[in-house]
Amino acid sequence: MRGMDLLRLAEVRHGYGRRPVLDGVSLALGAGQVVAVLGPNGAGKSTLLRIAAGRERPDAGTVTFRDAPADEDGAAFRADVACALGPGAHYPDLTVREHLLLVALAHGVPDAEERVDAALGEHRLADHAEQFPDALSAGLGQLLSLAATRVRPAELLILDEPEAHLDAEARAALGARLRALAAGGAAVLLATHDPALAERAGARRLSLADGRLRPAA
Ligand SMILES: Nc1ncnc2c1ncn2[C@@H]1O[C@H](COP(=O)(O)OP(=O)(O)OP(=O)(O)O)[C@@H](O)[C@H]1O
Numbered sequence: 001m002r003g004m005d006l007l008r009l010a011e012v013r014h015g016y017g018r019r020p021v022l023d024g025v026s027l028a029l030g031a032g033q034v035v036a037v038l039g040p041n042g043a044g045k046s047t048l049l050r051i052a053a054g055r056e057r058p059d060a061g062t063v064t065f066r067d068a069p070a071d072e073d074g075a076a077f078r079a080d081v082a083c084a085l086g087p088g089a090h091y092p093d094l095t096v097r098e099h100l101l102l103v104a105l106a107h108g109v110p111d112a113e114e115r116v117d118a119a120l121g122e123h124r125l126a127d128h129a130e131q132f133p134d135a136l137s138a139g140l141g142q143l144l145s146l147a148a149t150r151v152r153p154a155e156l157l158i159l160d161e162p163e164a165h166l167d168a169e170a171r172a173a174l175g176a177r178l179r180a181l182a183a184g185g186a187a188v189l190l191a192t193h194d195p196a197l198a199e200r201a202g203a204r205r206l207s208l209a210d211g212r213l214r215p216a217a
Contacts, residue, residue, distance in 0.1 A: 004030040006156055006187045007052060007070070012061035013211075014047060021047050022058070023211025031155065034178055034188040036198035038216050039208035045191035046085070046160050048208065052189055053083045053158045065156065079107065082154035084145040084162060090133035096120070096144055097129040100151045107152035115151050122177065123147040124170065138165040146174065157181065159190040163197050175200025 007029040014022040021044040029035050037045050050056040051063055054070035054077055063070040071077055090099065100119055104112035120126045123143040128136060133144060142165045149157055157178075163171050171194065178188050178201035192198055195216075198205050205216035 006031055006066060007189065008062075008064045008067075009048075009052060010062045012048075012051060012058045012063065014044075014051060014056070014058045014060075020211050022051070025061070025208075025211070025213050027052075027206070027213060029156070029187050029189055031185050031187050032182050034182045034190070034198075034201045034203040036201065036203035036205050036216075037189070037191045037208050037213070038193070038195065038198065038205060039191075043208045044211065045208055049083075049085060049158055049160050049189065049191050053081065053085060055083075055085070079153070080155040081158065082149035082152060082156070083158045084149050085158065085160045087141065088133075088145045088148065092132060092134055095130050095132060096125055096136070099133060099144065100147055103148050104151040109152060112151070119147040119150045122150065122173075124173075139167060139170065142166060143170065150177075154186060156187045156189070159188065161192060162190055163192055163194045171197055172200065178203075 005028045009025055009027040012022050012025040025048060037048060039045055051058050054072040065077055065081060097116060100116040101112055104115055109115055120129050123146060125143055125147060128140055133141060136144060146162055162174055175197050182188055182202060206213045207216040
């Protein structure tokens, strides 16, 4: 239902140099929905997600969140939209737990300690809570980025290849978490190379190829 859409992309076009990457992409995502964008390497999935997250402005077309232009610098947008778009930046002298607390406190979460403990447990990070992020394996680092989206309120999550570096068990848990988040009313937009993750998350699957989004086969 159009009135319920949180995120809307309309006729988005974008390219680098003279090469078009997105060539008229439209997408509507409402509360409680998961959309998974699949497609080959270089298809433009990350570009699409950066634009949806207000990190990059499209050459043409519009991107709105709650009918206002998507802009990562906007306080309201940042308060409602949580992104994990690749390796996060870390403070070398803050532990995993301290990073998550920082995110929760910055977003004004009242029960920050409890929320961080829950996220550590959910993401199998409890045994790594006192480690420094630079010492984490690639998979654990990815789990930290995902946990950071869970210690704060978010009506919309935008996740780029959230399955990267995760083992089978962690991928299965991720799929179930995304499904549960949507059941709780959040909207999720992810790019993935893992159709099984999309399925577990209960996602509507779209394929990006030749700059266009189509229902995935
Ligand atoms: N900042 C940039 N400058 C120049 N070209 C870019 C830039 N970002 C992306 N591209 C190009 O845009 C195209 C789409 O890249 P993008 O990273 O969006 O693809 P993708 O579908 O996410 O790929 P992958 O599955 O490999 O992660 C590629 O040809 C890439 O080289």
